[in-house]
Amino acid sequence: MAEIVGAYFTSHVPAIGGAIHKGLQGDPYWKPFFDGFPRVHEWLGQVKPDVAIVFNNDHGLNFFLDTMPTFAVGAAAEYHNADEGWGLPLYKPFAGHPELSWHLINSLVEDEFDITTCQKMLVDHALSIPFELAWPDCEAWPVKLVPFGINTVQHPLPSAKRCLALGRAVNRALQNWQGNERIVIIGTGGLSHQLDGERAGFMNQDYDRFCLDHLASDPDALTDHSIHEIVRLAGTQGVEILNWIAARGALGDAATEIHRNYHLPISNTAAATVLLEPA
């Protein structure tokens, strides 16, 4: 029987990819962020996942405004990274797990989640950077991928409550999966940051701590805020917390925090890295 080994959360600021590329992990600016990762590497070495279900958001690589799904689920045999326009290195391909993708798709639609199914999906820095942080310099990624894309670009965005419910529906689907994989749930992005407008540079440590303090023990607390309030509290791009909330739902009901690192600023962002295990 398949086992959910835990959940890994981290920020996906593009500049992190640049720092890795330039080997700046020990630089005083970057070290406090990268110091969060030896524990992640140790944990992944212990729990040895072979499948990753990733909740992330597209930044205008795969989706444009002509067609903007609220919840997109990948069902490809292989996923590719591509040029995003600002010279990030291209990452190696990601093997998919179409059988598990279709199991999740069937189960979610039966559960009345009207998701969009994607047999082709480019994945951007929101996925490649967390992978590179987790498994640096590996020859091939050690996990097969099922990506979920949540619309954080064009309002109306799905509510935090709906994202948590989606994650919980994924968890129910996984309980009925007959495979014997070791599954890690991944949530990427955040925490507070705002890139656009006169309020560019906004971060909010109080709200970030509230999210981090409740993620394991009481994720429903994160759903009390409307999207408008989350933008106010976390910034226009801080709404990426939706990815974390969905991932937390997919982990299952009870969870224990086993690792947390929080540091700001990384570029314009308050960056966090967290590991949770099912309790």
Add this chain to the structure above:
Amino acid sequence: MTEHASPIPGTTLFDGKAAQAGFELNAMCYSFNEKANRDAFLADEEAYCDSYKLTPEQRAAVKARDVLAMIAAGGNAYYLAKLAGIFGLNMQDLGAMQTGVSTDAFKAMLLSQGRGATYETAFKEMTHG
């Protein structure tokens, strides 16, 4: 609920209205995922803008590199970032352009928050020295 919620200072929600107004501008920025299109823009900016149906406001904002005006004309941060990439601007450069300070001053404001200052305090330090 959203339309009744109080506005967030210095913040534009990219909603349906903005997405309609900004479609062509964002489409042009989306095209910059391809290097050939970035090169074509750099080779002849006017001609490249002509190939998209930008409004006069959008044309002027792009020409002036005025990020706030691009946002007011429906530009979305995720797509505009690709235009900024063509000019080699990073997120601190963009932040500085939008807040009317130098990039160094904007970076100092971020670092001040890193030392525990609230955004409001760090912003005041940035704008009033």
